[in-house]
Amino acid sequence: MSGVFSRDFAVSTPLVERAEGVWIHGADGRRYLDAMGSAGVIGIGHGRSEIYQALAAEGSKVSYVYTASFTHPWQEQLSASVLSVAPEGMSGVYFVSGGSEANETALKLARQYHVARGETGRHKMLARWQSYHGVTIATLSLSGRTSWRAPYDPYMLPVVHISPPYNYRCNICGEGGDCTDHCIEELERTILMEGPETISCFFAETIIGTTASGVTPGPDYYRRVREICDRYGILFICDEVLMGYGRTGRAFAIQDWGILPDMITCGKAIGSGYAPLGAVIVSEKITGFFREGKRRFVHGFTYSGHAMSCFVGQKVFEIMQREDLFSRPAVTGAYMHQRLGVLQQRHEVIGDLRGRGLYAGLEFVADRASRDPFPESANFTARLVAMMRERGVIVGGGVPGANFGKGGDHIQISPPFTISEGEIDRLIDTLDEVLTSLS
Ligand code: PLP
Numbered sequence: 001m002s003g004v005f006s007r008d009f010a011v012s013t014p015l016v017e018r019a020e021g022v023w024i025h026g027a028d029g030r031r032y033l034d035a036m037g038s039a040g041v042i043g044i045g046h047g048r049s050e051i052y053q054a055l056a057a058e059g060s061k062v063s064y065v066y067t068a069s070f071t072h073p074w075q076e077q078l079s080a081s082v083l084s085v086a087p088e089g090m091s092g093v094y095f096v097s098g099g100s101e102a103n104e105t106a107l108k109l110a111r112q113y114h115v116a117r118g119e120t121g122r123h124k125m126l127a128r129w130q131s132y133h134g135v136t137i138a139t140l141s142l143s144g145r146t147s148w149r150a151p152y153d154p155y156m157l158p159v160v161h162i163s164p165p166y167n168y169r170c171n172i173c174g175e176g177g178d179c180t181d182h183c184i185e186e187l188e189r190t191i192l193m194e195g196p197e198t199i200s201c202f203f204a205e206t207i208i209g210t211t212a213s214g215v216t217p218g219p220d221y222y223r224r225v226r227e228i229c230d231r232y233g234i235l236f237i238c239d240e241v242l243m244g245y246g247r248t249g250r251a252f253a254i255q256d257w258g259i260l261p262d263m264i265t266c267g268k269a270i271g272s273g274y275a276p277l278g279a280v281i282v283s284e285k286i287t288g289f290f291r292e293g294k295r296r297f298v299h300g301f302t303y304s305g306h307a308m309s310c311f312v313g314q315k316v317f318e319i320m321q322r323e324d325l326f327s328r329p330a331v332t333g334a335y336m337h338q339r340l341g342v343l344q345q346r347h348e349v350i351g352d353l354r355g356r357g358l359y360a361g362l363e364f365v366a367d368r369a370s371r372d373p374f375p376e377s378a379n380f381t382a383r384l385v386a387m388m389r390e391r392g393v394i395v396g397g398g399v400p401g402a403n404f405g406k407g408g409d410h411i412q413i414s415p416p417f418t419i420s421e422g423e424i425d426r427l428i429d430t431l432d433e434v435l436t437s438l439s
């Protein structure tokens with residue numbers, strides 16, 4: 001018996017021998033199609049040995065330097081690379097080790113920006129229900145994932161949550177509506193009720209991931225969010241830890257809305273699992289304020305801008321560019337969504353199909369007309385995920401209770417960006433088979 005604590009003691013976790021492309025090979029000889037991209041992390045596919053070969057050849061020159069005292073070529077190169085694909089107007093990158101650290105860094109930077117400008121009253125944050133921003137106390141406070149917050153509620157920071165534009169279950173705009181008007185109205189009303197001078201930033205997953213599986217705002221939503229945030233001096237931060245860095249078929253999902261946020265956070269695909277890496281991409285409004293005032297951001301992890309992680313990040317970037325992986329998910333994703341659309345027509349239990357590019361969320365319902373969910377006792381998602389796994393396909397299970405307390409049967413599909421049409425067929429055919437036997 002090993003002593004690993006970071007696991008669910010109720011389930012058995014297969015030992016992995018190796019992983020290549022979209023396939024994970026277990027030590028027991030079984031292989032699994034990684035249709036979840038290992039929590040949405042894997043962009044360039046598993047098993048790219050060229051990365052570690054390059055690391056051995058060049059990266060070993062500097063394994064670690066403290067980035068408060070020195071910089072190193074890979075942090076410099078990677079920041080230029082990231083900015084070359086980021087929305088115009090972004091001019092700074094702060095490297096960290098993952099998504100929670102990126103969001104924690106962004107919320108602190110927002111606070112320090114306001115304090116340095118004399119607006120010390122701005123301490124509250126705005127975020128949305130049914131969102132996920134991380135596991136540290138600050139990022140859990142931002143998260144609207146109630147089941148994960150519950151045990152820690154006494155520790156939560158001052159975050160005010162508003163409705164996400166979840167039009168499939170919206171009582172206000174109804175079937176097929178676009179939640180933009182009332183969500184924007186709620187955003188402004190909340191700001192006015194709380195006092196604009198008390199609010200630091202608004203955090204939003206550009207497209208909501210794990211907690212609501214692909215909830216995507218209407219075409220005008222973020223332009224209006226931007227306008228309101230500007231009106232009240234509030235910073236707007238896009239969490240693209242899951243959706244950024246190519247997954248939606250754009251380098252960053254927000255590029256589809258054509259606006260400039262004050263910060264974009266990323267994680268997952270930027271390191272693609274080859275090293276722990278995350279980043280906060282900072283607009284010139286904030287970068288320039290710090291640079292011109294010769295200010296120091298009072299923050300820093302021992303591993304901020306870690307040399308090996310940045311080296312790996314740069315190699316991942318080079319592969320992404322070489323193989324067109326910042327945009328290929330738009331093409332393979334269109335194929336995947338088209339096949340899922342056909343599946344939705346065939347299976348009444350698929351109430352809603354959401355997402356963009358190589359991210360798809362499927363919400364299941366007991367009755368398509370009323371949209372009534374399955375009772376939690378039916379354990380629909382858990383059974384579906386287990387049956388997929390038995391057939392060698394890994395998909396992500398949604399979060400119970402996510403649908404405003406009405407159950408929460410949904411799955412997410414977020415394969416590596418290298419997945420082929422044949423592998424997508426395999427995934428969808430397996431899902432078809434499982435849904436047939438579940439209904
Ligand atoms: N933000 C989003 C949107 C995420 O999906 C995640 C992780 O799933 C995080 C933040 C937290 O990232 P990490 O687990 O790397 O801390």
